Amino acid sequence: MAGHQDPNYVSENPFEGRGRAMRGNDFPDAGYGFAIGTGFFVVIFIIAMVVEFFTR
16 A cells, blocks of 8 residues: 555655646757757857958
8 A cells, every 4th residue: 555654655746737847859959959059159159250350
């Protein structure tokens, strides 16, 4: 009989509601984050190269 004294008793987290907030795959979100982060550094690099070119 499962009760509160059972070490294997699993209760739902009341802050999660009726399940996880997102049930989708995390791979697309990781890809978007990687692309946005990489894109940011590429833009900074291009700006630096343009500034270096015009200050020669």
